[in-house]
Amino acid sequence: MESKTNFRRKGRATIIDVGRVAGVSDATVSRALNKPDTVSEATRQRIDAAIIETGYVPNPVAKAMVSGRTYTVGALVPTLDHAIFSKFLNALEAELSTNGYGLVVAVTKGDPLREVEKAKKLLSMGVEGLIVSGLSHNEELVAQARRSTIPLVATSYFQPDSHIPAVGYDNETAAVLAAEHLIALGHEKIAVVHGPIRDNDRTRSRVRALKALPQPVTFFYHESSLDYAGGREAVENLPPEVTAILCLSDVLAMGALFKLQDLGVKVPDQLSVMGFDNMAASEFTSPTLTTIKLPITEMGTRTARAICEHLNTGTPIESEELQSTVVVRQSTASPSR
Amino acid sequence: MESKTNFRRKGRATIIDVGRVAGVSDATVSRALNKPDTVSEATRQRIDAAIIETGYVPNPVAKAMVSGRTYTVGALVPTLDHAIFSKFLNALEAELSTNGYGLVVAVTKGDPLREVEKAKKLLSMGVEGLIVSGLSHNEELVAQARRSTIPLVATSYFQPDSHIPAVGYDNETAAVLAAEHLIALGHEKIAVVHGPIRDNDRTRSRVRALKALPQPVTFFYHESSLDYAGGREAVENLPPEVTAILCLSDVLAMGALFKLQDLGVKVPDQLSVMGFDNMAASEFTSPTLTTIKLPITEMGTRTARAICEHLNTGTPIESEELQSTVVVRQSTASPSR
DNA sequence: TCGACTCATGTAGACGTCTACATGGCTGGT
DNA sequence: ACCAGCCATGTAGACGTCTACATGAGTCGA
Known part of the structure; x- marks a missing residue:
């Protein structure tokens, strides 16, 4: 400096x-x-x-000075190096762009402090709107946005009583949807593999929803790193009695699937594997992966649209709930006797 | 009054x-x-x-007005929804951020016209530097950048005689590296699977390098879409005499690998598969994927550093060549028989 | 006690573009 | 031939922040 x-x-x-x-x-x-x-x-x-x-x-700055507009929106994401966020940003950018807005990206690494810091940076760069991931954020972030009178939108998470507008899906419902698919197939002992709970309210609420489920079935929870290695490691530590693995991310599911292939375990004959995300690769693995399709692209588009409309016309931003769906493919089946 | x-x-x-x-x-x-x-x-x-x-x-705009600085850099990428670019941007953002700069992202969809359009948009937003992918660009883009006197840096591609500074790897060398690995194993008939040639000088130069190779070996070229389906489709149309598939992208290689698993073809016993990129999943598939490791993260860091240094001190931006390496894993072996 | 000096603050632009209003020349209708 | 009205252009701020320079009050040493 x-x-x-x-x-x-x-x-x-x-x-x-x-x-x-x-x-x-x-x-x-x-x-x-x-x-x-x-x-x-x-x-x-x-x-x-x-x-x-x-x-x-x-000189764009002089123009912005007199018009009072920068036509710029900022997005805070935990990382860019993860399909789900880059897919979201891809859709977000596309829609912002057709509305004449530019996208400034800042990476938080999942750290709430860094999030606040980056948010300040974005505000000090003149963004007209701020998009964050998830609902739980440092007070200071929300306060900053309010002080600057710039709109704040949460994504990846819908909850009717949120105090900031959110465009996203209901993580609890989605998790239940996944569990119900496995239960309907007859599974009663299910391993649940998820990434770190800390600083990730999405994962947290998915797990919470499962724990709240009535108990004809037993879940065995396993927290691992949110990458392929985490999926592999979960398989290595699998409770012997489970007949299905529910991974709260396709990356985990694929890590698990690959390890199972290595071990010669037949999926779904000997063990069912279910993912969460519907990543691009999921419909191509062998077997193809049953998963939860999250409305990521739509979320990007809707978020952008809501922000742009607000900036253009002053319409308040309203929370929107988008639906997740089960995509049944080959990796799940009824447990073998 | x-x-x-x-x-x-x-x-x-x-x-x-x-x-x-x-x-x-x-x-x-x-x-x-x-x-x-x-x-x-x-x-x-x-x-x-x-x-x-x-x-x-x-008011950030007023500050920018008097200081003449926006501390903002723009990056043009073909898409965000592809691991290689998001990985690059992730590293780029990290390094820009530690230097106090923000990152504005614009997506070109591989369309040169859209690229020019988006570049103009970025310039009209006040970015102080512009990062593009590849070396071949619409004249107008280069002209615009020059007129605005903002630095332009190319990435993903290094070529000593480029007229714009580039931070990247040599695609021809990398392709040759891959071919040499397979040739050293004894393969003589190799299928080369690549994405669209049009508007992608990286793919083009990889293919060109292979075509220029001395000919104890025969390559069978196949162009397909740059996704998992493309890899699958390539396997479906595989010339029967080949003993190895060289995919110029890990996504293609994984698509091929999955299809081969489906068909019950043993990799690498019956057929070797080689990728290009070293995506995160590649070291976890079964078998793990032999591939070319491209210096993507380093490229992001170096690009950011070069731009920041230029903006801070006026040092001219110099081209940098980063090295690719072969990562030998399980999916390649000597041809049987 | 006076001049030199310091310190805290005010004044007056400057940055580049936009726009409400002013100006002055011209046209045309009566 | 006169005035209304219009057209093309100029003038003078305004946007919010910064900074070189000016100002005036206070301090200190001789």
Whole structure:
């Protein structure tokens, strides 16, 4: 943060320079640029020539200064290096872009403190809206956003009584949906593999929902790292009596599946494996993976739309619940006797 | 009719409002904020109180206006929904962030026209640097960047004679590396599966390098979509005489691998499969996937570092070549017989 | 007690663009 | 030939923050 050298602003031409060359005032140049029909043909041509001669490029910051708009939205995500978030951002960016907004991305690494810090950074960069993942956030983040009067939207999580508007799915329902699929197949002893509970309210509420389920079935919970290795490791420590593994992420499920292939365990004949996410690879593995399809792309699109509409018209942002569905594929079946 | 509007315009307090409440001028407030030791203790306290009372939040755009800096860098990528780009952006964001810069992301969908359009958008948002994927770009993009005097850096691709600085790996070398691994194992008929050639100079140069290879071996080229389905489809149309499949992307390789598992073809006993990328899943599949490890994370870090250094000190950005390496795992072996 | 000096603060732009209003020349209808 | 009205353009801020310089009050040493 030392060297604040201003070599940056090497004499870039301004509309005043253009005006000087064209023999008009800056106001006329501005008009020629923004409302060409209010400027005479001859003048317009001289201005066009002057723009080329001077190499004029508009200064976006000055524009933003007078319009009070930056047409920029910020998104805070735990990581970019995970399909679910990049898929979300991909859809988000697409919809923001068609509405004329740009996307600034900041990575929190799942750390609430870093989240606050990054949020401040985004605000100090002039974003007009802030998108976060999940519902539980540092007080300071919410306070900052409120102070700046910029809208805050939560994603990945829908809960009717949230104090900030949220566009997402109900994690509890989705988890129950998954469990019910396995239960309907006749499984009664099910291993539940999930990533770290800490600082992840999505995982937390999925687990909570399962624990609240009436108990004709027994769940064996296993927390591991949220990656392929975690899935593999879960299989290595599998309680012998389970007939199915419910992984609360497709990455975990695939890690488990690969390990089972290695061990020569037949899926689903000897053991059912179920995922959560519906990652791109899930419909191609062998066997293909039964999973919960989360409305990630739709979530990105809807979030962007809600924000843009709010920024354009002032409409308040309303929470939206999107539906998850079970995608039945080959990796689950009734337990063998 | 004295207008003493304490809270004006968009209702956001300015430094002047703060000054009015604290009974000082805007200059003093500015100093209290930026050089606290040049303001008397008493005044500082009154200003702090006034800031809270007015709910003052600094206006980033005005700051950018006077400093001429936005501390923002833009990146153009074909998609976010692909591990390789999100991994790159993840590393890029991390390093930019530690240098105090923010990252604006724009998606081109591999379309050169859209790329130009998005580049303009980024420039009109005030980014101080522009990062693109690959070396071949619409003339207009390069011209725009030059006119705006903002630095342009290419990634994913290193070529000594490039006219724009590039931080990346040599795709030709990497492709040859892969082929040499298979050739060293004794393969002579190799299927090469790659994604669309059009608008993707990385794929194009990998294929070109293979085609230029001296010919004790025969390559059978197959272009398919750059996803799991593409890998699967390639297996379905496999020339019977090949003993190995070289996929120019791990996604393709995994698609192929899964299909082969389905067909009951033993990898690598009956057929070797080699990937390209070293995606996270590759070391967990069964068999684990031999692949080319591309320096994606390092590329993100180095790119960010080069840009930041340039913006901070004016050092010109120099091209950097990063090395790819072969990662030998289980999916390749000498051909049987 | 006076001048030199320091310190805290105010004043007046500047940054680049936009826009409400002013100006002055021209047209055309009567 | 006169005035209304219009057209093309200029003038003068405004946006919010920063900073070089000016100002005035207080301090200190001789």
